[in-house]
Every structure is written in structure tokens, then in C-alpha cells.
Amino acid sequence: MKLIDYVLADKQEEMLHFIEQLVNIDSGSHVKSGIDTIGLILKGHFEDIGFVVETIEQEEYGNHLIIQHNEAVNPKIIIVAHMDTVFPKGTVAKRPFRIEGDRAYGPGVVDMKSSLVELLYAMKYMKEVGNEGYKNVQIILNSDEEIGSPTSRSLIMERAKGKEFALIMEPARKDGSLVSARRGGGHYTLIVKGKAAHAGIEPEKGRSAIEELAHKVIQLHHLSDHEKGISVNVGMIEGGSAYNTVSSKAVAHIDIRIAQMDQAQTLLEKMKEICSFTSVPGTKIKLTGEIGRPPMEKTEQTKSLLDIIRKVGEEIGIKVSDTSTGGGSDASFTAATGVATVDGLGPVGGNAHSDEEYLEIPTLTERTLLLAKTIQKLSE
Structure with missing residues (x-):
């Protein structure tokens, strides 16, 4: 009572x-x-x-x-x-x-x-x-x-x-x-740079930043382990200048969550490993960000x-x-x-x-x- x-x-x-x-x-x-x-x-x-x-x-x-x-x-x-x-x-x-x-x-x-x-x-x-x-x-x-x-x-x-x-x-x-x-959390930004080209006339000369970003989004999402309280979510993406142009730049905004502070370093190392190579030849990748809240x-x-x-x-x-x-x-x-x-x-x-x-x-x-x-x- x-x-x-x-x-x-x-x-x-x-x-x-x-x-x-x-x-x-x-x-x-x-x-x-x-x-x-x-x-x-x-x-x-x-x-x-x-x-x-x-x-x-x-x-x-x-x-x-x-x-x-x-x-x-x-x-x-x-x-x-x-x-x-x-x-x-x-x-x-x-x-x-x-x-x-x-x-x-x-x-x-x-x-x-x-x-x-x-x-x-x-x-x-x-x-x-x-x-x-x-x-x-x-x-x-x-x-x-x-x-x-x-x-x-x-x-x-x-x-x-x-x-x-x-x-x-x-x-x-x-x-x-x-x-x-x-859970603690952080915001990371992944920037992919490629090479623009006309999608109809000479697409082979382009290097699609969007295509490269698509590979990275899938790989990053596979880092989630919800049973351990770890989640990686690409919540926003942006890129390209026109539908008929091979994109020269694409950006992903990534939210990460961790249940324990000792998970942070391992997760960051895995993210860096994913971003250490490209699947689309000729593209370049840059990852920045931090854990804002432990x-x-x-x-x-x-x-x-x-x-x-x-x-x-x-x-x-x-x-x-x-x-x-x-x-x-x-x-x-x-x-x-x-x-x-x-x-x-x-x-x-x-x-x-x-x-x-x-x-x-x-x-x-x-x-x-x-x-x-x-x-x-x-x-x-």
C-alpha cells in the first residue's frame, strides 16, 4: 500500500x-x-x-x-x-x-x-x-x-x-x-571516393563509390551480436550526383552500441579491418568517429x-x-x-x-x- x-x-x-x-x-x-x-x-x-x-x-x-x-x-x-x-x-x-x-x-x-x-x-x-x-x-x-x-x-x-x-x-x-x-554508443562516418563517369557512354571508366559502400554496409552489419549487446547500424547513406552517372562519392553514417567498455576496442579493430581494403578497384575509403558515451x-x-x-x-x-x-x-x-x-x-x-x-x-x-x-x- x-x-x-x-x-x-x-x-x-x-x-x-x-x-x-x-x-x-x-x-x-x-x-x-x-x-x-x-x-x-x-x-x-x-x-x-x-x-x-x-x-x-x-x-x-x-x-x-x-x-x-x-x-x-x-x-x-x-x-x-x-x-x-x-x-x-x-x-x-x-x-x-x-x-x-x-x-x-x-x-x-x-x-x-x-x-x-x-x-x-x-x-x-x-x-x-x-x-x-x-x-x-x-x-x-x-x-x-x-x-x-x-x-x-x-x-x-x-x-x-x-x-x-x-x-x-x-x-x-x-x-x-x-x-x-x-549500452554505450558512438557515431562513425564512412566516406568512399570513386571516379565519376557517364553511365551510358563510358561506364567502364567509372569507379562507383555507391557500389563500394554497398559492400561495406553489409560487412558492417554482420558485426552486430545482439546477444552480447553489440549492434552496428548504418542508419543513413548519401551519394551520387545523378541517376545516369557513376557515383564519385558516397557516405554512410554508422551507429554503434556496446554493453561493456572492453567490447569497444575489438569492435573498432573489426571496423578498421573491413575498411582497410576495397571490393571495387580504384575506390578509396576513410573511416572517422568515436564512442561518445561509454x-x-x-x-x-x-x-x-x-x-x-x-x-x-x-x-x-x-x-x-x-x-x-x-x-x-x-x-x-x-x-x-x-x-x-x-x-x-x-x-x-x-x-x-x-x-x-x-x-x-x-x-x-x-x-x-x-x-x-x-x-x-x-x-x-
């Missing part, structure tokens, strides 16, 4: 109004003005309850925020959440925040504007009940998670050093599960942190389960520093990154309570 917390019982409507305000601001990763507006709104709310907010200015993307209470001394918990979404400017005008039954909809409603509100209200809750766990956290709100955290990765990893626990505010899975493991592996430290969260869940009537997922998040960066990391501490929802993204409204205050009491337990 779920615990009814009377401090949070009447906060749901208030929290939903705040979520509506945030959702109705376009804040795609490339909409700097919208992200910075959200940052200023959150900055004001955190300062109102005694937190100090440091703004890390960014030229191209939105600014990052580092937040901790003015009485905090060497906090041991790092909490990471992001302010950006995947949706372009103008999305809000087409489909603003709305509520249907027990679900709220809108761009970024669960990934992760509801998490931003949950996080703020967890701090408010601890202050109101007189628990000083809020002094044991350092919060990073970044602006570029949805595009791989290019400007915030180093910030997150630097701030994670010396911490004991990392709580990542991605939404819980549809069944309420937390995330204990994530895998988040389920370590013994992670299991111990999960056990604590499960016990907190039992106390308040929430059954806590965990799962692994192929999608990436900033949890990979905190985990890579050796800090015990658990992700998915936001409210429950689904269909993220789509027109039907939704939040399960009843989980909003429940997950706020779970987060607050987890911080309290970790701070004892």
Missing part, C-alpha cells in the same frame, strides 16, 4: 502548472533562447529556497547550471538532469501541453521537464519536513544531453569525481522500472545503491524494479568515473521523443517522495 504523504498530497496540481509552463517553452537542443529561459526560471525557484546557482555560459548551446544549497559542504550526491528536448522550434505552437485523464502530453513532458519539477519539489519537501539531505546534493542541469552532451560531458565527469552516489533524472520506464545499465554497467556499487532505493520504496509502498536499456544518457558519464549510478529516477511515462510523449500524472508526487527519501537515506 502506498504511503500518503500529506506534505506532498496537495502539491500535484501546483506541480502540473509548473510542468505546463516549462513544456510550453520550445527548448530543443539547438534552441538556446528557450533553454536559457527555462534555466532562468529554475534558477529563481532554487534560489528562493536557499540554493546557490552557478551559470556556465555557452555560446552555441544553452547555458548549464550547477546548483547546491548555500550551507552545503562537500556534498556526496550528484544529481543530473537536462533542460533540452529533441523537438525543433515551433513544436509547442502545434501541440502545447494538455491533460487527458491521468496523463499529461506535450513536447518533453516526461523527457524530462517533469523530472525538473520533481527535483525541485524533492528539495522543497526535505526543507519542509526538516531533513537536511538537501545539503548533501550537487545538481547539474545541462542543455545538450539530447545531442550527446558535447559541452557538458567534461563538466559532469569533473563534478562526479569524489561523489559517492549519482542519481540521474531520466524518466522511469513505462512499467516504473529504474535503469541500472545502459556504457553504464551494472556494478556491485550500483546493486548496493539499488538495494537502498528498493528499501526506501518498500517503506513508502512503491515496488522498485530495475532494467537495462539501449538508449544513452548522462548516467554513462557518472558511471565512467566509478560513482555508483542509478538512472530513471524521474516520474513514469512513455513514448519519449514522439508526438505522443506522455506523463503518468499519479506518479509525479510518488516519485518526488521516492527521490527525497532516497536522498535522506543516503545522507544519514
